[in-house]
Amino acid sequence: MESKGEDVGTWGNCKMWSLKSLGEIAEVQSGGTPRKSKKEYWDGDIHYIGLIRPNQETISKFLYYLLLSQKLKKQADDCATGAAQKTVSLKSLRNFKVPKFxxxxxxxxxxxxxxxxxxxxxxxxxxxxxxxxxxxxxxxxxxxxxxxxxxxxxxxxxxxxxxxxxx
Known part of the structure; x- marks a missing residue:
């Protein structure tokens, strides 16, 4: 369920801010799995990719810094599933709580x-x-x-x- 911006919480040591879901401030889409025939894509550890694009109210560099934050990393760790390769579902990613500035x-x-x-x-x-x-x-x-x-x-x-x- 998406937030309507009425949620309020803390973000780090900041005072209370209006919280929204990541899906409300950015477009979150899945990429895809590279073809097995393209061996150069399968030599590393990352086999899937997603796109997080800011909406018109969000500055891309702000989103960049937000995605690097410990708060979002913790949310990702908390909802990641899997044993050998942990994964965060798109639904979970879209629901990450972020401050609305x-x-x-x-x-x-x-x-x-x-x-x-x-x-x-x-x-x-x-x-x-x-x-x-x-x-x-x-x-x-x-x-x-x-x-x-x-x-x-x-x-x-x-x-x-x-x-x-x-x-």
Whole structure:
């Protein structure tokens, strides 16, 4: 049964918002199963595809961010069925509860999410760079340890490598 927008609930830490079903803010359709003769489609893990297209009142990028949300992922996990390959039925997907925001509010959310996304990408790049530098440092230390460059001769106060060069 589709909501008429009268449901009210929380969305994350936000105050109360009008909730609707995903089917009310977007068109949800099934795709199909690729033909078995097209082997390139069957090499991966995903064998079915669906389409979720925003309606005229929903901004596509807002829908994109909404679909990435933990709230929707939890709803998907809660209603997924199957053992080896879990599936969410189209009926269940259409009934996922989502907040109903005005177009103006959606635009503001998209701007905020875009800024957060850019910031996250910058932080990820810094993090990856630092991890690579740490990996190189570790390799350098291991190399020095195994070549005797870190061992100090207590009598002379020199590393083994320095003692070898002196002799």
């Amino acid at each position: 005005s177009t103006k509010r959606q635009e503001k959310i998209v701007i905020e999410m875009d800024l957060l996304s850019e910031h996250t990408q910058r932080l990820e790049a810094i993090y990856k760079s630092k991890l690579e530098a740490l990996k190189e440092l570790k390799q350098s230390i291991l190399h020095k340890a195994f070549t005797g460059q870190l061992t100090i001769d207590k009598k002379q106060g020199k590393t083994e490598a320095e003692n070898l060069k002196a002799s």
